[in-house]
Amino acid sequence: MSERPMATGPLRGVRVIEFAGIGPGPFASMLLSDMGADVVSIARPGQGKRDARDFVNRGRQVIELDLKNPTHVAQVLDLIAAADILIEGFRPQVMERLGLGPDVALKRNPRLVYGRMTGWGQDGPLAHSAGHDINYIAITGALDSFRSCNGDTVSPLNLVGDYGGGALYLAMGVLAAVIDARTTGKGQVVDAAMCDGVSSMLTLFHSMHATGRWTKEPRTNMLDGGAHFYRTYQCKDGGYMSVGAIEPQFYTELRKLAGLGEDCFNDQMNRKQWPLLHDKVAAVFKTKTRDEWAKIFDGTDACVAPVIAMFDAPKHPHLAARKTFVEADGGVQPAPAPRFSRTPSAIQGSAAAPVKTAADILSQWTKHTSAKAS
Numbered sequence: 494m495s496e497r498p499m500a501t502g503p504l505r506g507v508r509v510i511e512f513a514g515i516g517p518g519p520f521a522s523m524l525l526s527d528m529g530a531d532v533v534s535i536a537r538p539g540q541g542k543r544d545a546r547d548f549v550n551r552g553r554q555v556i557e558l559d560l561k562n563p564t565h566v567a568q569v570l571d572l573i574a575a576a577d578i579l580i581e582g583f584r585p586q587v588m589e590r591l592g593l594g595p596d597v598a599l600k601r602n603p604r605l606v607y608g609r610m611t612g613w614g615q616d617g618p619l620a621h622s623a624g625h626d627i628n629y630i631a632i633t634g635a636l637d638s639f640r641s642c643n644g645d646t647v648s649p650l651n652l653v654g655d656y657g658g659g660a661l662y663l664a665m666g667v668l669a670a671v672i673d674a675r676t677t678g679k680g681q682v683v684d685a686a687m688c689d690g691v692s693s694m695l696t697l698f699h700s701m702h703a704t705g706r707w708t709k710e711p712r713t714n715m716l717d718g719g720a721h722f723y724r725t726y727q728c729k730d731g732g733y734m735s736v737g738a739i740e741p742q743f744y745t746e747l748r749k750l751a752g753l754g755e756d757c758f759n760d761q762m763n764r765k766q767w768p769l770l771h772d773k774v775a776a777v778f779k780t781k782t783r784d785e786w787a788k789i790f791d792g793t794d795a796c797v798a799p800v801i802a803m804f805d806a807p808k809h810p811h812l813a814a815r816k817t818f819v820e821a822d823g824g825v826q827p828a829p830a831p832r833f834s835r836t837p838s839a840i841q842g843s844a845a846a847p848v849k850t851a852a853d854i855l856s857q858w859t860k861h862t863s864a865k866a867s
Contacts, residue, residue: 502529502829502838507671508858509578510535510569511553516626516651517659517687518582518610519549524664525578526552527829527838533576533854535560535569545822545845552841555848560591568851569593574602575858577674578667582610585620595682605680606670610663612654614686626654629687633658635695640711640718658690713764715739721770722747722761725800732783733800734790736774746795751777 500506507530511522526532534541534553541557543550558565570593573579579598581588588594595607612629613619630636630653639647663685674680698716701707706715713719722738738747744761748754753774760766778786783799790797801809807818807825819828822843829838 500529500531500841501836502527502841503833503836504668505529505531505836506861507531507578508576509533509580510572510576512579512581512583512588513537513540514582514610516582516610517655517663517685518580520656520660521608521610521663521667522553522580523549523551524660524829525667526841528833529836529838529841530578531858533572536848541848543844543846545843546824547844548822548824548826550844551822551826553844553846554854555846556851556854557848558851560593563592565851566592570597570601571855572851573598573605575855576602576605577671578606578608580608580610580663580667585611585615599680599682603680604674604678606667606674606683607680608663608667608670608683608685610659610685612659612687614689615684626651626659626687630654630658630691633688633691633695635691638698638711638717642712642718644711653694654687654691658692658694659685659687662690662693713767719764719767721767721774724771726775726778728778728781728783728786730782730784734778734783734786735798735800737796739796743794743796746793747797750789750793750795750797753777 504525507525509522509525509530509532511518511532511534513519513534513536522532522534532553534550534555536555536557538557538559541555543555558568560566560569573593586594589596598605598607609615611620612624612626613622627636627648630649635653636646636648639649641647663683666683666685670681670683698707701714702709708714711717715723718724722736722744725733725735727733736747738744741761748758751774755773757766757773758770781789786797787799806812812818817828817830818825819840820826821840822845826840829840832838
């Protein structure tokens, strides 16, 4: 058995059991691993070997177990007894049918935080229905807010549901529950549903609507592309620039550097004028290439930045200077975030980690527990 290298990060010493899946569960586990948690991923037999370039699965120890085999279920329960966090992303009642539901797990380990990741949640009319990110964000109103100029809804990748309303809320929830468990000695279930998380993320917009600052018509509001000072503009070469000059001082800087001197630009918040002003600004941005505009606005307070292709982003001077991306395991991948001054996070290992056994993990955990106690 190869020894796992000493972890770094603020979560070192925290033990996580992850039931392998897709989407937000693995991403939440990646975040916990990057911050130092010892994440053990339970894969189905024959599915534990992973490609090193499967970056979301980095930093795990991997074991293969058949959850329909009572002997293997008993091994999972032994791991649960020594774990701090469990993460599963099955439909409701699947874990219960396997004999690994919260009642059984918390009886074995009363301090366990049992994280459940779903799209619809553990209850409600849709709880047992299939779905994906786009479906979950559709019922929250988020998807309706992403529209093209011709009115078609535009899927914002799976950043909003899977990762924003799902993985990040799951990670935050289980860590909050761990803090409580360390104080009270009692674990609990964390029901992280994407439809709940995305709705929570929309709090600002519900507030703006309640106070009359947001209309129901897409692309007529300040933050959805309706305002001429908060949207993207195509340049002479087909590239785009992003403009986010909301505050008056930033709007003034935008006007100065872009040459928007006409009096019609004076009344920034006049919604009736926004379509006309958009056309005027669009015409101005068409006069130069993206890189020419980027040079003009670079380092200023105009809140203007070039729109960079995803896989060109690592080469952007700011991201390169901050080492936001790292080269490892045969490719360029995002570095851990956020950053900690005293206990820095790190990629804890390759996604292509060798498959171990449950006995390996228990031996390792027991050894570390004994060393810590002494």
